[in-house]
Amino acid sequence: MTGDKRLLFPSSRAHLSNGAVIDELLARGKRIHGFWGTAPTGKPHIGYLVPLIKIAEMVAAGVDFIIYFADEYAYLINYKYPRELVNYRTQYYEFLVRASVEALGIPQMDGHFIRESDLFASEKQSGSDLNRLYTLLSIDEVRAVSNEMETATMTSSLLCPARQVLCEEYLGVDFQLGGQDQSGVFALAERILPRLGYRGRAHLTTEMIPGLTTAKMSSSHAAGTKIELLDPPYLVCSKIDEATCVPGVVEGNALLAIARHILLPLCGLRVALEGGSHPFTVTNTTGKDTAYVRYEDLERDFLANSVTPAELKASVAAGLNLVLDPIRKNYDSNKDWQRVAAFAYEE
Amino acid sequence: MTGDKRLLFPSSRAHLSNGAVIDELLARGKRIHGFWGTAPTGKPHIGYLVPLIKIAEMVAAGVDFIIYFADEYAYLINYKYPRELVNYRTQYYEFLVRASVEALGIPQMDGHFIRESDLFASEKQSGSDLNRLYTLLSIDEVRAVSNEMETATMTSSLLCPARQVLCEEYLGVDFQLGGQDQSGVFALAERILPRLGYRGRAHLTTEMIPGLTTAKMSSSHAAGTKIELLDPPYLVCSKIDEATCVPGVVEGNALLAIARHILLPLCGLRVALEGGSHPFTVTNTTGKDTAYVRYEDLERDFLANSVTPAELKASVAAGLNLVLDPIRKNYDSNKDWQRVAAFAYEE
Numbered sequence A, B: 001m002t003g004d005k006r007l008l009f010p011s012s013r014a015h016l017s018n019g020a021v022i023d024e025l026l027a028r029g030k031r032i033h034g035f036w037g038t039a040p041t042g043k044p045h046i047g048y049l050v051p052l053i054k055i056a057e058m059v060a061a062g063v064d065f066i067i068y069f070a071d072e073y074a075y076l077i078n079y080k081y082p083r084e085l086v087n088y089r090t091q092y093y094e095f096l097v098r099a100s101v102e103a104l105g106i107p108q109m110d111g112h113f114i115r116e117s118d119l120f121a122s123e124k125q126s127g128s129d130l131n132r133l134y135t136l137l138s139i140d141e142v143r144a145v146s147n148e149m150e151t152a153t154m155t156s157s158l159l160c161p162a163r164q165v166l167c168e169e170y171l172g173v174d175f176q177l178g179g180q181d182q183s184g185v186f187a188l189a190e191r192i193l194p195r196l197g198y199r200g201r202a203h204l205t206t207e208m209i210p211g212l213t214t215a216k217m218s219s220s221h222a223a224g225t226k227i228e229l230l231d232p233p234y235l236v237c238s239k240i241d242e243a244t245c246v247p248g249v250v251e252g253n254a255l256l257a258i259a260r261h262i263l264l265p266l267c268g269l270r271v272a273l274e275g276g277s278h279p280f281t282v283t284n285t286t287g288k289d290t291a292y293v294r295y296e297d298l299e300r301d302f303l304a305n306s307v308t309p310a311e312l313k314a315s316v317a318a319g320l321n322l323v324l325d326p327i328r329k330n331y332d333s334n335k336d337w338q339r340v341a342a343f344a345y346e347e
Helices: A020-027 A046-060 A071-077 A083-103 A116-122 A126-136 A139-143 A155-170 A180-196 A233-241 A254-274 A295-303 A309-332 A335-344 B020-027 B046-060 B071-077 B083-103 B116-122 B126-136 B139-143 B155-170 B180-196 B233-241 B254-274 B295-303 B309-332 B335-344
Strands: A014-017 A033-038 A064-069 A113-115 A175-179 A202-206 A280-283 A289-292 B014-017 B033-038 B064-069 B113-115 B175-179 B202-206 B280-283 B289-292
Touching (some): A033 A046, A033 A155, A046 A254, A064 A083, A071 B126, A083 A335, A113 A116, A126 A155, A126 A180, A126 B071, A139 B155, A155 B139, A233 A309, A309 A335, B046 B083, B046 B202, B046 B309, B064 B083, B083 B335, B126 B180, B155 B180, B233 B309, B254 B280, B254 B295
Parallel strands (some): A064 A113, B033 B175, B064 B113, B175 B202
16 A cells, blocks of 8 residues: 555644655655654653554555654653653653554554664764754744743753754654644754755644643643543543533544544554444444444534433543553553553652 | 962962862872863954963963863854864864963973863763753753853853863863853852762863953954954054053053963963063163062052053063964964964955
């Protein structure tokens, strides 16, 4: 399926910028290389499934994909935590992302996991490339990249965007995948990388899942606002039960977003990988099932209140628990991961 | 003369902070190691003679001294100039500082010249030490170090103080020597280096020479405000002739400062090295010579107008030209230096 751009970059769930880079490679019949990076900070929540499902789709379509652990970035931006702790969190993230990749059925991902610290250490030019980038980046330009940069108080934080830009070159990829909160640094990368003499990359941004009771699902928000990838089944159910879900309100509705960006795409992925039909099923209070393939149909029924908040909650909780179950089982059977977890997130 | 603290750190011309570091080493009979660093930017002016004379005194007193060329710092702070140009300027500075060191009669300085880029490249820990430092330094703390940091616009500029702090450890010295404009970064170094687990260093700050017609003699100000180390004799005379020198006004008087911080200390150094008597001589309009050993006497006579501005100017110009003459001769006979100069400072 190499080169099927429609599958790679569906516009309803992701936005592609600087797409000429991809067009040109496709026109020349080249294989496309992409990466998604994550900085090992707080415990990952289900929002991480959005890019991982995108990766699953793209790998299935023949895109070569790297998952990148930005450990040095995590250290620089979370200046409170010592480097040793970041190492434990990096190991924790590696276990968790590998387990999630397996759970999503992404094939051929072995050897496609790379740490920032290893990557930069192996690039002889990295020190001088970074310094050159810092001479090209005004403080205001870095500040404008995101809210996180705008409110950054420590010098180390301001160094992060340059590292995220430069790894596009060192990883040898054609595009970077990330959430909408990355759009500032993606625009910066497109502007600044050619000034170093490197080719500009494309950027694919995915939608973000809102918090269960807040506007954004974030690792740094209270536990009740997010579902962690290792939350036990009862906790997933009770958190979803307490989530904000106003009849007829789509905006900021985390449950619709989970269905739209996680559960329905996963059904679509199973169809692509296994064939057959895998709809997302909502069971109403009388026991009748409605099968959804397209998000638009679910939203229409929710707006018409033929799917009630209670029914939506029950179905989303059941669907999510199916996805999370193999990840939880992996953790329960993996002593190394459990040992790392104790150091990475001491209570 | 090792351990003669009075000669090392006379309080009238320099201020020592965190002096307990030195006291302790002296009490243990240890040799003292210091360094002075310069970032290769604009063409050096006679203000550079102030630390160099201090170095001459200290080397004569048995202090082990390193002269450090902060080439990476110069690149990061002067973001307009490419790295290649900074390399030429570094070579130019090396030639000029070596010639000045020779002209001042500083013995045993061979092999005591170190480049920042070489030093940091040879320190395996440098990358992680720098990143750790950036996690400890708030942006506000870096901004507060100096006017230059307060008005810095590029990310690269904010990286400079950390590098200047860390080289104290990598050079293995006990103190850093610098002009008063360095006092902010010196205070920062005393606070922050122990937080990395390294010992805090002492800092010796020297007075600065005012500009000839402005408050500060600076490489970045107009040519008429400063005397460059390679200015020809006629130009030294004409610049001094046009310098601001109001009868009875000591404040901001560059000529008195040159006598106080360059010419009189050089006379003192010659006494220390060669014995005999080497006063600074002012010739009045009737041809009568007055010999000065102490600055206070010169200032007193200037305030009383028994030394007029015209007489002071003539004597300072003559004295300076004596100092600069061997440096100019060195340049005139050094083809390599001349070739480097053409690249370093294209007109």
